[in-house]
Amino acid sequence: MMNFNIAMIPGDGIGPEVVEQTVLVLEKVGEIYNHKFNFKEALAGGCAIDEYGEPLPKKTIDICKESDAVLLGAIGGPKWDNLPGDRRPERALLGLRKALGLYANIRPAILFDQLKEACPLKPEIIGDGLDICIVRELTGGIYFGEKGRKDTELGQAAFDVEIYSEEEVRRIAKTAFDIARKRNKIVTNVDKANVLESSRLWRSVVEEVATDYPDVTLNHMYVDNASMQLVRNPKQFDVVVTTNMFGDILSDEASMITGSIGMLPSASLGEGNIGMYEPVHGSAPDIAGLDKANPMATILSAAMMLRYSFGLEKEADAIEKAVKKVLDDGYRTMDIINEGKKAVGTKEMGRLIIEAL
Amino acid sequence: MMNFNIAMIPGDGIGPEVVEQTVLVLEKVGEIYNHKFNFKEALAGGCAIDEYGEPLPKKTIDICKESDAVLLGAIGGPKWDNLPGDRRPERALLGLRKALGLYANIRPAILFDQLKEACPLKPEIIGDGLDICIVRELTGGIYFGEKGRKDTELGQAAFDVEIYSEEEVRRIAKTAFDIARKRNKIVTNVDKANVLESSRLWRSVVEEVATDYPDVTLNHMYVDNASMQLVRNPKQFDVVVTTNMFGDILSDEASMITGSIGMLPSASLGEGNIGMYEPVHGSAPDIAGLDKANPMATILSAAMMLRYSFGLEKEADAIEKAVKKVLDDGYRTMDIINEGKKAVGTKEMGRLIIEAL
Ligand SMILES: CC(C)[C@H](C(=O)O)[C@@H](O)C(=O)O
Ligand SMILES: CC(C)[C@H](C(=O)O)[C@@H](O)C(=O)O
Secondary structure, eight states, X not given: OEEEXXXXXXXXXXXXXXXXXXXXXXHHHHHHHTEEEEEEEOOOSHHHHHHHSSSSXXXXXXXXXXXXXXXXXXXXXXXXXXXXXXXXXXXXHHHHHHHTTOOEEEEEEEOOGGGGGGOSBOHHHHTTOOEEEEEEEOSSGGGTSOEEEEEETTEEEEEEEEEEEHHHHHHHHHHHHHHHHTTTSEEEEEEOTTTOHHHHHHHHHHHHHHTTOTTSEEEEEEHXXXXXXXXXXXXXXXXXXXXXXXXXXXXXXHHHHHTOGGGOEEEEEOSTTOEEEEESSOOOGGGTTTTOOOOHHHXXXXXXXXXXXXXXXXXHHHHHHHHHHHXXXXXXXXXXXXXXXXXOOHHHHHHHHHXXX | OEEEEEEEEEXXXXXXXXXXXXHHHHHHHHHHHTEEEEEEEOOOSHHHXXXXXXXXXXXXXXXXXXXXXXXXXXXXXXXXXXXXXXXXXXXXXXXXXXXXXXXXXXXXXXXXXXXXXXXSBOHHHHTTOOEEEEEEEOSSGGGTSOEEEEEETTEEEEEEEEEEEHHHHHHHHHHHHHHHHTTTSEEXXXXXXXXXXXXXXXXXXXXXXXXXXXXXXXXXXXXXXXXHHHHHOGGGOSEEEEOHHHHHHHHHHHHHHHTOGGGOEEEEEXXXXXEEEEESXXXXXXXXXXXXXXXXXXXXXXXXXXHHTSOOHHHHHXXXXXXXXXXXXXXXXXXXOOTTOEEOOHHHHHHHHHHHO
């Protein structure tokens, strides 16, 4: 019997509801495959501000550091929108990424066959489906570079520094090439090397790393072109590797073109096996507490956790299959309902997935 | 009889062909409405590198500065792709923007009714059409901030500084609000104020400018969300105002969702009436010199020139109407051809538009 410690951060809005179902799913997986998952709850985001006056209490960081992985629901909401920058709920996310050294954000943009109709792109562009993996650098760049204010001739000015070191680029590039090896062996590097010095260094390091992966094809694309190509011909992409800022924009665009954004999981990885797993969707405060939220993205994030942090490949597969089965059987939460399908709430959806396991 | 001096920069690839037809169209307009357009040719981009060893010779800057407006074809191509960053063709664009103080890039993303089929988004998302105006800051931000290299513990690092002063934000915000007044009176400000200090200053100045435009509605949107909303529900946008970097990405995405990218013009404006006008599409080296290029985007850019730099509203309308008429009559260049339409080359397309005037 294997023992795994999971820090559980339900967070705000629909976070607690979707995490609750995910915990039940994991417990069922533990039962079937004989693993023990120990959950330790921690507060982060808006609820932590309410409780402790700060979005990321030290205690939360400690709980996460002592765990094998972190499962996060969602963070933020209008209630905390008017706080100053450094005290907003989102700081918890940035703080956790940095504290745990989670430099690689993996976001699969997958079109679920059963939800094809929800895709905003025309069927001829989508063809038989979409499966892109965005690898976004997560602890560097303009997010964490120096920032501040200064006085200039043109009034006060504010600045943020985009900065990347060779080593930061090297490790994220390796992550991307390793993932590509298990997929279609194409890496598209996205940068703005025709304008940015940081992109020129970025590109040259990616090229250097590529020499260790002769079996993987490397392409370069400027970020403006990438944002077009995702709409025009998304099927050309396999693995996309890019900076923190460009990845923020492109991974959201890629999620949206699948039409399945409420279904998409994400993993944030660092050195070793530690990882943080969370759905791509937000905290949806408007439907919080109403048993309306779709728990599938969080449940699929737990599958990524089993795969990446615990090495439990077959258990991860089982969860993914269970989710597909429930979709095939025609069950849908409100966000993905369409004609002829059976509407269910958050809890019932969780129960169906557990049953399908 | 009014006299206007136009600096003409044909540039690389298909640039010379599309500019040639545009000049003919302008001459016809001059004839009909009794204006005199004087053209002075200048080199920039790849052809200037070939001729003078630098992408933006001083002589070109001088010619532009002495003109009332600049008409540009396209710049760049694979031939010059391996030059070092500061000697690439694109430097000409950046250099011209800075030298002429063109801080406001206006890019209408319009869906041409006649080309609806080319739109990558589903008809239910597009509805009765699309008409978004992206206002991108063009002479500041990370494009022109300090950049360089330095040594760190993690190897060499490279950096670029995103910086905005109050005055830089104020003037571009005014441009956006002025344009919104003549349209649907909605400005969507796009930034990343939850992470960037420069965005926080940007947002507060936009809000300050908004108080002078009580008749215009102002929304704020984070850039990651904006890149999703352009795909999910582009009809919510009227005027979008954003930074140089975000505008680069979002304006290309917006162009692409119209499906009419080969048709879209742009204007780059500064203080006073000076402006640079160019198509959104690139230099398409693969079809250069083959009489296959679509001159419409450049011709529509000339219409923007008449409107913004010369104040010739009715002449601009006439060009736009002529382009629509030729589309209505079923003529198409290769890039926008579809079943049942009449294929024509660059020159014939120019002739048809002149005829329609
Ligand atoms: C909330 C915000 C700080 C965060 C980011 O920009 O990284 C979010 O958009 C994300 O992508 O996880
Ligand atoms: C060629 C490049 C430097 C330029 C830019 O990034 O501004 C282009 O993409 C554009 O949008 O005009």
